[in-house]
Amino acid sequence: MAENDTLDFRLLFESVPGLYMVLTPDLHIAAVSNEYAHATKTVRAQVVGRHLFEVFPDNPQDQTASGVSNLRASLQRVLASHEPDWMPLQKYDIRRPDSEGGGFEERYWSCLNSPVLDEHGTLRLIIHRAEDVTEFVHLRQRGAEQDKVTQELRGAIERAEAEVYVRAEQVAKANEQLQARNTALHESETRLRRLASELEVVNAEMTEKNQMLEESSRMKSEFLSNMSHELRTPLNAIIGFSELLKDGLVGPLAQRQRDYMGHIFEGGQHLLALINDILDMSKVDAGKVELQFEAxxxxxxxxxxxxxxxxxxxxxxxxxxxxxxxxxxxxxxxxxxxxxxxxxxxxxxxxxxxxxxxxxxxxxxxxxxxxxxxxxxxxxxxxxxxxxxxxxxxxxxxxxxxxxxxxxxxxxxxxxxxxxxxxxxxxxxxxxxxxxxxxxxxxxxxxxxxxxxxxxxxxxxxxxxxPWRHDTVTSSDANAMLVAPRGVALVIEDDERAATLMQLQLETQGFVVRHVHSAEAALALGDELVPDLITLDIVLPGMDGWAFLRRVKATQRWAQVPVVVVSVQPDGLLAQSLGASLALQKPIRFEELQMGLSRLGLKPGAHDVTALVVDDDHQAVEVLAQPLQKLGCVVLRAYGGAEGVALARRFKPDLLMLDLEMPEFNGFQVVEELKRDPSSADIPIMIVTGRDLSAREREQLIGQVSQPILHKQGGGPDCFIGEVRRALAHVLLH
Missing domain, CATH: 3.30.565.10 (Histidine kinase-like ATPase, C-terminal domain)
Structure with missing residues (x-):
């Protein structure tokens, strides 16, 4: 090509409207358009031939600047793939010349980096096309005309992409003319376009089929959810009331009547098992079954x-x-x-x-x-x-x-x-x-x-x-909570039969029961009642159970009240994440409710003497808890140091049994934290450890621990009980 033609082509490029820059494969600047030089406040003669990031570095005063790293990554992708790479929105700080006061000026650009290939497919140049969207970003940052800014920005980006694509096509065609590409290349391009068109059709068909599958899956899940609720709700009444009747919890029955109630109860259990088989299979296939491990x-x-x-x-x-x-x-x-x-x-x-x-x-x-x-x-x-x-x-x-x-x-x-x-x-x-x-x-x-x-x-x-798993299942903090025995239980349930059943079951455990039909009615009691227990159905008229749980745990008055979620489809993980202490599935057997209340420390007829056992080993906690309960103590359980400090401050136990070796928050830190607080400094502490303490460690505990230090493997149960009796002599009745 003649020199004049080359010069004309360069002048044509430099005067083209838009922000364009041409880079060599080693990222040196080969050419810039007039508008690009103007927008970047540079002079063409001073930047052409220099390395891109020497001319346009990040603002050294902005530690979060990422313009250089993002642009470098995009250019590397172009060099590696020989495909255009779009950078949707990038922040660049443009250096002002000294004549304008120096420093940096904040700008936002949307960029497209496109490769220019020769007839052999070798990358010769990279065209960097930028669209200045600073004005739109500033409008969005000021919070003005948000919808307008979003639409205009999207339109600008789309127009920029389309324009860059058109310009890239024009440059590609010009490059083809300059390099005299042969006919075979045109045929290859045609084939690629045909394949792309066919691929678009296939993608559209796949998208449609995926949507149909998703809709089918949604309808199946919705059907199973409805079936679960519709079948289990009446079974809840059949199984629950028949169990209460056959066990004589609502009055004596003749033996024949008791036998009949037993048949009804067993038949209900069998029907429930059949229903559960079908629903469980669907849940397993959908990946929605969560195992509840227990010994x-x-x-x-x-x-x-x-x-x-x-x-x-x-x-x-x-x-x-x-x-x-x-x-x-x-x-x-x-x-x-x-x-x-x-x-x-x-x-x-x-x-x-x-x-x-x-x-x-x-x-x-x-x-x-x-x-x-x-x-x-x-x-x-x-x-x-x-x-x-x-x-x-x-x-x-x-x-x-x-x-x-x-x-x-x-x-x-x-x-x-x-x-x-x-x-x-x-x-x-x-x-x-x-x-x-x-x-x-x-x-x-x-x-x-x-x-x-x-x-x-x-x-x-x-x-x-x-797998032969041992008892290492983590218990939630709420499982160690204790509330006043024989307190008030608030039952939130819109189904009258389910509410009556729950009321009977709770009353046999010594609770006074208050029943409301909706979450709104429960919240209205906030000024006059602080219950010791809340049982919560999830499917309620108006506000549902999840919304109620969020509201309750955000209030100071009811935030510490244990909440037991009772539903045909309890989501244990969601319930726990929202602050529930326990989640039970309808129909609830009386034994399940008893065990659940026991885990929360809500046992009928509990004594006034309270002991707190703190150990990260669940089995060790139970080993200590059993003899304490036989002595008539209400036993609080904590499975870590931080949880132990929180429970000690809240309940002020008569005795704290403490292990020293716990991860994250050890026993020494527990002692130090409790003794620092005047409200918990007088709690008697008994150390029960599995290792021999050094002289320095014993010295550290002197004056902090008033009770003897016991070894987990020494002394036997009689020695342990004797020490506990001496520690509780001021409150425990022999």
Whole structure:
């Protein structure tokens, strides 16, 4: 190209309207438009040929400046991908010349960096196009005409993007003319555009299908939510009232009446279990099941499982047996889900074992290698893999029957929801096809695995492995709270039958019950009543339970009142995050309510002597709490130093049992914090530690701790109780 033509092209570029800058691959400035030089307060001759960030550095007085780093990152993406890169909104401080007073001037730009490629696809130049949106940003910062600014800014950005795209296309075409690109390149461009068009169609179809799937999922969740509420609400009344009647809590019944009430109660429980199977399967598939871990006596649970199927087994003259290798103790599992696994395996075995056969239940503790590799029962079978982690020991449960067995090809169909093996011997046997699918999903939720082995005409063996967890489940701060016994309970429930049931249950625990039908009515009592307990339904007319909980926990008068969420669909995590002490699911059994109140320290007939046990080890807390309760003490529990200080200041216990070794906030800090505050300085403190104290540590405690220092492994229970009696001699009745 002639020199004059090159000069004309440069003049054309420099006079083009808009803020343009051309960079070399090593980020040196090759050219700038007149408007760009004007906007950046620079002179073309002084910037062309220099490095970009030498000319335009960050404002050294602004420690948060990110313009250089963001622009560098965008240019690196262009260099790496050979694709345009859009920077939606960037803050740049433009250096003023000395003639204008020096310093920096704040500007906001929206930029597009586009590559210029030669016929070989090599990046030759980068076109930097900027749109000055400073005025719009300042308008937004001043809070004026927000909607107008947003729309104009979006329009400006969109116009800038479109304009830059058009200009980039024009530059690309000019570059093609200058470099005399061949016909093959044009054909490639055409193919790419056709593919892009086809991709847009495919993306549109996928978007539409995704929207349909999301709508289907939403409708399914809504249906299940409504079904759960509609089915469980009447069952709540049936199970709850029948339990109260059969247990004689509302008056004596004749034996026959009590038996009938027992049948109603058991029938309601069975119907609830069926409903729960279907709803639980849907929840598991939707990833909405949260396990509630608690200590479960393995042998007792296995015996309960055998008792549940005992009557059906007896009717078929089946022999039930169990084989437990050693005393099992307790394991941390979701108790309801654990029983569900057991019942499904045992009931399946009884169902598919012919008259006169046998069913054997085996349980043992195994290591990870055995849990991951063994196949109990028969030589042929299949099993699922064990996920990584979850400890070294596992509880293995196997149920083996002498039933009809299965062919190897049938094993592939197992664990699929609503699927039953097609076998002549299965005809006439009813079932939903959900039991084994639930076993698999619940085992996986626990972090375990399942297996099945079988042989036609000999029987089948189903096995489950669950991690052997110990009692390390974290308790919320609210679980350690204690309120006045035999106080006032406020029941917030719009369903009259559910409210009556809750009132009867609470009254048997010594509470005076006040009932309101709405959250608004409860809040209206704020000036005249401070209840000792609130039970809260979530689905209420007007303000719902979650909104009420937020409001209550933000008020000074009711903020410390324990709130028990009672609903057909309690969200335990949400309830806890909003300050609830406990979440129970309707229908609520009387035993569940008793256990929940006990965990909150709300026991009927509690004594006046209060002891606070502070230790990060839950088992250690319970070891100390048991003898204290036998002495007639109300025991507060705290599982960390900070929580212990808060409870001590609030309840002023008659004795504080304190461990010294706790993470984050140790026992020494607890002592120091309590003694610094005059309101808690006189609380008697007894140290119960698991290690030998150094002379310096003992000296540190002298004068701070008035009671003896006990060792967790020394002295025995009699010594411990004797020391407690001496410490509480001024308040404890012998």
């Amino acid at each position: 479960v006596d393995v042998q007792a649970a296995l015996a309960d499982g055998l008792r549940v199927v005992e009557e059906k087994a007896h009717a078929k003259q089946l022999r039930l047996s169990s084989n437990i290798t050693m005393p099992m103790g307790e394991v941390m599992v979701d108790a309801r889900r654990f029983k569900q696994i057991l019942y499904n395996l045992l009931s399946n075995a009884v169902k598919f074992t012919p008259q006169g056969g046998q069913v054997n239940l085996l349980a043992k503790r195994v290591n990870r290698h055995d849990a991951a590799s063994t196949l109990p029962g028969f030589p042929v079978g299949r099993r699922t893999g064990l996920p990584p982690g979850n400890g070294d020991d596992f509880l293995e449960i196997s149920v083996t029957d002498s039933g009809i067995g299965m062919r190897p090809q049938d094993l592939k169909q197992l664990f699929t929801p609503f699927t039953q093996i097609n076998h002549p011997a299965n005809r006439g046997i009813e079932g939903t096809g959900l039991g084994l699918a639930m076993v698999l999903r619940l085992a996986e939720l626990h972090g375990g695995a399942v297996a099945v082995s079988s042989e036609p005409d000999r029987g089948t063996c189903f096995s489950v492995w669950l």
